[in-house]
Amino acid sequence: AKLYDTLRDLSTVKVEEDAKPNKDGVVVYWSRNKDLRLDDNTALSYASAVAQDMHLPLVVLHIFSIGDYKSHDRSPRRIDFQLRQLAYLKEQLAALDIPLYTLTHSGNRKDVPRVVCDLLEEWGATGLYANLEYEVDELRRDTEILERTKRARETGEGWKGQVELFKDFCIVAPGEILTKQGKPYSVYSPYQRSWLAQINSHLGDYMHKQNGPVIANPSSTRSHPVLGSLFSHQIPESIPGFELEGGEDEASRMRRLWPVGDGVTESIMHRFLRTKMRPAKFFEAPLESEADGDVADPKKKSKIGEYCEGRNRVDWDGTSHISPYLAAGLISPRECIRLAFKLAGGKELPGGRDTGIGMWVQEIAWRDFYQAVLVAWPRVSMGKPFNLKYDGTVAWAMDNDGAKLKAWKEGRTGFPIVDAAMRSLKEQGYMHNRCRMIVASFLSKDLLIDWREGEKFFMQSLIDGDLGSNNGGWQWSASTGCDPQPYFRIFNPASQSEKVDPDGAYIRHWVPELRGVKGKAIHDPSAKLTKKEIEKMGYVMPIVDHAKARTKAIEAFKECVASA
Ligand code: FAD
Numbered sequence: 184a185k186l187y188d189t190l191r192d193l194s195t196v197k198v199e200e201d202a203k204p205n206k207d208g209v210v211v212y213w214s215r216n217k218d219l220r221l222d223d224n225t226a227l228s229y230a231s232a233v234a235q236d237m238h239l240p241l242v243v244l245h246i247f248s249i250g251d252y253k254s255h256d257r258s259p260r261r262i263d264f265q266l267r268q269l270a271y272l273k274e275q276l277a278a279l280d281i282p283l284y285t286l287t288h289s290g291n292r293k294d295v296p297r298v299v300c301d302l303l304e305e306w307g308a309t310g311l312y313a314n315l316e317y318e319v320d321e322l323r324r325d326t327e328i329l330e331r332t333k334r335a336r337e338t339g340e341g342w343k344g345q346v347e348l349f350k351d352f353c354i355v356a357p358g359e360i361l362t363k364q365g366k367p368y369s370v371y372s373p374y375q376r377s378w379l380a381q382i383n384s385h386l387g388d389y390m391h392k393q394n395g396p397v398i399a400n401p402s403s404t405r406s407h408p409v410l411g412s413l414f415s416h417q418i419p420e421s422i423p424g425f426e427l428e429g430g431e432d433e434a435s436r437m438r439r440l441w442p443v444g445d446g447v448t449e450s451i452m453h454r455f456l457r458t459k460m461r462p463a464k465f466f467e468a469p470l471e472s473e474a475d476g477d478v479a480d481p482k483k484k485s486k487i488g489e490y491c492e493g494r495n496r497v498d499w500d501g502t503s504h505i506s507p508y509l510a511a512g513l514i515s516p517r518e519c520i521r522l523a524f525k526l527a528g529g530k531e532l533p534g535g536r537d538t539g540i541g542m543w544v545q546e547i548a549w550r551d552f553y554q555a556v557l558v559a560w561p562r563v564s565m566g567k568p569f570n571l572k573y574d575g576t577v578a579w580a581m582d583n584d585g586a587k588l589k590a591w592k593e594g595r596t597g598f599p600i601v602d603a604a605m606r607s608l609k610e611q612g613y614m615h616n617r618c619r620m621i622v623a624s625f626l627s628k629d630l631l632i633d634w635r636e637g638e639k640f641f642m643q644s645l646i647d648g649d650l651g652s653n654n655g656g657w658q659w660s661a662s663t664g665c666d667p668q669p670y671f672r673i674f675n676p677a678s679q680s681e682k683v684d685p686d687g688a689y690i691r692h693w694v695p696e697l698r699g700v701k702g703k704a705i706h707d708p709s710a711k712l713t714k715k716e717i718e719k720m721g722y723v724m725p726i727v728d729h730a731k732a733r734t735k736a737i738e739a740f741k742e743c744v745a746s747a
Contacts, residue, residue: 250292572747623660634661
């Protein structure tokens with residue numbers, strides 16, 4: 184939190200005298216991993232207006248920092264998605280005579296500020312504009328950039344232009360709403376009420392796009408002494424060490440499931456907001472399932488209209504699947520709530536649990552909540568539990584040889600809903616929210632494996648991996664987090680399975696060995712079938728006894744609470 188404040192103070196420093204450019208100067212927008220779009224992008228829109236005012240060309244810089252990708256366990260799928268989107272953005276920007284330059288930095292990530300400042304010096308940049316990222320290392324990096332330029336202004340050495348950082352990733356930025364005592368919220372419900380009140384009391388500001396469009400550079404930019412050559416610069420096809428493991432097969436699957444390009448986010452949102460819920464047609468590819476045509480009453484009959492029930496059914500196609508696009512910033516979260524507001528058609532943004540639209544808006548608020556937690560309690564992005572009484576003291580230790588973790592990762596635990604979900608993650612880079620909760624509970628409670636193992640594996644596998652939401656989700660499930668599931672409330676995989684996949688369609692799809700299992704036995708085959716029958720189908724017996732594991736987990740947590 185202190186870091187965020189320092190950064191806020193530093194970023195208000197203006198350097199008007201240095202802002203007077205030489206005639207070949209440039210204005211730089213630094214595109215980050217989470218704001219990969221031209222529309223409604225706060226820093227980009229601002230940088231573009233500055234460039235216009237100063238009659239200077241705008242250049243877009245993007246850095247692939249391998250050290251950061253490693254420290255964040257960034258998944259090759261997410262990086263591939265990012266590269267595809269950057270290639271698309273490069274074309275869009277070129278049409279506006281704006282070059283997009285990317286740089287792969289394989290050295291120490293702490294060197295990024297120096298690398299950037301050297302480049303800015305070389306380009307004769309007058310200003311650097313970027314959107315904040317709220318993870319602690321990213322806040323440190325930005326603080327270092329600001330301190331460097333401050334030092335350069337004092338010593339006269341190094342790049343000393345203007346640096347401005349913007350809040351863009353959230354609808355309501357971290358620190359903007361606090362409790363009556365002036366503290367950050369650590370409980371979601373009052374946070375969400377305050378979040379909604381903040382939006383509704385400034386509705387005009389939130390519902391009208393504040394960020395103007397990106398303005399084209401003069402066509403002479405193409406012959407600019409520094410920028411001219413950047414137009415021919417190519418976006419890499421992969422980043423060393425982060426290539427897709429499944430080669431071309433996986434690449435084409437990811438392109439099909441998670442496309443980028445003209446109109447993609449609009450179509451995904453349209454499909455969620457205006458077309459019919461499709462029971463028993465769980466997620467395959469957002470833009471490929473049969474087109475239904477618009478429904479007459481989307482407030483009631485569309486996917487969002489039926490979201491209160493639909494969000495809990497993993498065998499239905501009932502959620503938006505916008506998460507990869509929000510995580511990498513291909514769509515702005517503000518645009519999401521603007522669309523919801525428009526559809527609701529009232530005077531306020533709904534945010535209650537009584538309508539599908541309100542319920543969905545609540546989910547978007549979770550995203551902001553977890554970013555606010557990252558900033559207020561930076562330890563959560565440094566591998567620490569939110570609740571320090573669980574710091575290393577829960578006996579996470581039942582899996583000394585790693586066999587259970589491996590079975591969980593591979594979807595071979597003998598618990599069909601867990602295995603189906605883990606296999607969907609492997610195939611799609613995505614998992615339904617209910618299943619994320621079930622598999623996280625299973626790992627941290629039934630297997631008593633440290634939740635950080637699961638958090639890491641998710642980041643390495645998800646296309647929508649985001650530290651705030653992922654860490655928040657894992658710590659919620661492991662009962663170590665901010666406003667978590669109480670430790671004694673442990674999901675029973677079989678009864679969860681009956682609730683979220685009543686007919687077993689999701690399980691039969693992802694665990695083909697079990698396709699022949701009839702009726703409710705699909706949720707808990709070992710209760711009805713013999714070991715021999717299960718093994719004959721090519722499936723496995725449960726790797727733990729849920730009832731015993733549950734008792735053991737509760738004991739481990741109790742002990743931990745007692746000794747804290
Ligand atoms: P929808 O139901 O349509 O929701 C709309 C949007 O709201 C989502 O795209 C997402 O941006 C946001 N949202 C919804 N639920 C949550 C939530 N619980 N927390 C935070 N934001 C939410 N979400 C990620 O974006 N990245 C992650 O790395 C991630 N890891 C998770 C790990 C665990 C253990 C759990 C329990 C949840 C995790 N989530 C994560 C949250 C949630 O599962 C996904 O956002 C959701 O499944 C995405 O599908 P959707 O876009 O169809 O969601």
